[in-house]
Amino acid sequence: MPERSDTPPPPVLLGNEPGSFPHSVLAERHPAIIQQVRDSFPYGPEQHRALDALLANCTKGVIEPLPADAHDRDRWTAWGADDYAGRSWFDVPWLWSESYFYRQLLEAVGYFTPGPWQGIDPFRPSKTAELDAPETDEELSALDTLADRPADEQDRALLHGSLWGNRADLGFRLSAAHGETSSDTPPLVADDSAPLWSLLPPSGSATLCLIADNAGRELVPDLLLIAHLLTQGRIARAVLHVKPYPYYVSDATHTDVLDALRRLTAAPGAAATYGRTLWAALTDGRLTVRAHPFSCAPLPYAQMPGDLRDELAAATLTLLKGDLNYRRLVGDRRWPPTTPFADVTAYFPGPVAALRTLKSDVITGLDTRTEAALVASEGQRWRTGGTHALIQVRT
Numbered sequence: 075m076p077e078r079s080d081t082p083p084p085p086v087l088l089g090n091e092p093g094s095f096p097h098s099v100l101a102e103r104h105p106a107i108i109q110q111v112r113d114s115f116p117y118g119p120e121q122h123r124a125l126d127a128l129l130a131n132c133t134k135g136v137i138e139p140l141p142a143d144a145h146d147r148d149r150w151t152a153w154g155a156d157d158y159a160g161r162s163w164f165d166v167p168w169l170w171s172e173s174y175f176y177r178q179l180l181e182a183v184g185y186f187t188p189g190p191w192q193g194i195d196p197f198r199p200s201k202t203a204e205l206d207a208p209e210t211d212e213e214l215s216a217l218d219t220l221a222d223r224p225a226d227e228q229d230r231a232l233l234h235g236s237l238w239g240n241r242a243d244l245g246f247r248l249s250a251a252h253g254e255t256s257s258d259t260p261p262l263v264a265d266d267s268a269p270l271w272s273l274l275p276p277s278g279s280a281t282l283c284l285i286a287d288n289a290g291r292e293l294v295p296d297l298l299l300i301a302h303l304l305t306q307g308r309i310a311r312a313v314l315h316v317k318p319y320p321y322y323v324s325d326a327t328h329t330d331v332l333d334a335l336r337r338l339t340a341a342p343g344a345a346a347t348y349g350r351t352l353w354a355a356l357t358d359g360r361l362t363v364r365a366h367p368f369s370c371a372p373l374p375y376a377q378m379p380g381d382l383r384d385e386l387a388a389a390t391l392t393l394l395k396g397d398l399n400y401r402r403l404v405g406d407r408r409w410p411p412t413t414p415f416a417d418v419t420a421y422f423p424g425p426v427a428a429l430r431t432l433k434s435d436v437i438t439g440l441d442t443r444t445e446a447a448l449v450a451s452e453g454q455r456w457r458t459g460g461t462h463a464l465i466q467v468r469t
């Protein structure tokens with residue numbers, strides 16, 4: 075946990091305050107996700123019974139341990155499962171209870187159990203529907219006109235494509251009231267793109283670690299950004315961190331990377347060129363995909379294990395995508411919005427950037443004027459509506 079020497083950190087977010095966003099996720103979003111999973115495949119009576127039990131447990135019960143023979147039981151013990159067992163889902167850190175919900179959901183559908191449902195991603199139908207949607211074709215065809223634009227315009231377009239791709243979060247869509255902001259404040263509440271580009275100069279030898287978030291219409295622009303940086307010589311190598319198992323509905327796994335790559339290589343025009351660049355980079359090792367267990371940990375990055383810390387320390391830049399990664403990066407706490415981003419990320423082992431649309435209460439690094447303008451025009455809605463975004467960098 076990033077500590078500032080003078081003041082103790084503010085409290086960790088819990089889900090026990092009715093009317094709060096975390097409470098609504100536990101009380102409303104999780105039941106909706108269970109229903110979505112029931113509808114996604116013709117699961118048998120055993121899985122439906124387990125989903126019934128999970129629904130009752132996560133809304134009215136207490137946290138129960140994983141089965142004694144679960145392959146990752148020891149890992150979850152180390153991550154706090156024994157400390158939280160027996161307590162209401164609403165009374166433990168929200169980050170922890172949300173993360174454990176996805177682990178228990180996979181348990182219910184037999185994802186880890188030898189048998190016909192082992193390894194079947196319950197969210198795959200919604201992920202592939204999104205990848206196949208006509209909107210994805212439109213986004214890919216925009217690459218054809220981009221090819222003729224100056225390099226700095228391409229840089230900006232691909233960075234912003236990756237940033238705003240973060241709105242494509244299927245869990246968020248289950249509960250968010252969509253629509254453009256009525257706010258007259260600018261969509262970007264912080265924009266450190268200049269220091270970001272100066273960390274990745276052309277003709278450099280940089281290594282980028284991109285810690286991905288959602289599959290489909292977020293992962294596609296993330297991959298396009300990597301392909302562009304490789305082509306421009308702004309990076310020599312990229313490591314793409316994905317989730318080792320389905321998580322937070324639409325989070326990207328290795329299978330999702332392969333689906334997105336096929337979507338690119340099969341597309342007409344410039345998109346296929348990006349796809350071929352990525353295919354070649356995977357083949358010759360300039361691009362690697364990692365699925366570290368800590369990517370699904372219910373903990374902030376301040377508690378990352380030594381091997382991951384060493385890996386990120388060696389990167390020129392680690393770029394974290396999305397809202398959940400932001401919560402884990404700065405700590406899922408009630409930070410005053412003007413808390414410096416550099417202070418809360420001081421523990422991180424190397425230069426770090428966050429690209430995120432705002433979908434939960436946690437925020438740091440705002441200047442006083444920006445915060446005041448947001449509050450004056452929207453109250454606190456800007457924090458969770460997905461209508462605003464940020465690019466924050468600690469060099």
Ligand SMILES: O=P(O)(O)OC[C@@]1(O)O[C@H](CO)[C@@H](O)[C@@H]1O
Nearest residue numbers: 099243246396397398399433434
């Ligand atoms: O990480 P992502 O995909 O940008 O967002 C995940 C999210 O939808 O889920 C969490 C609540 O469940 C919030 O942090 C956020 O709104």
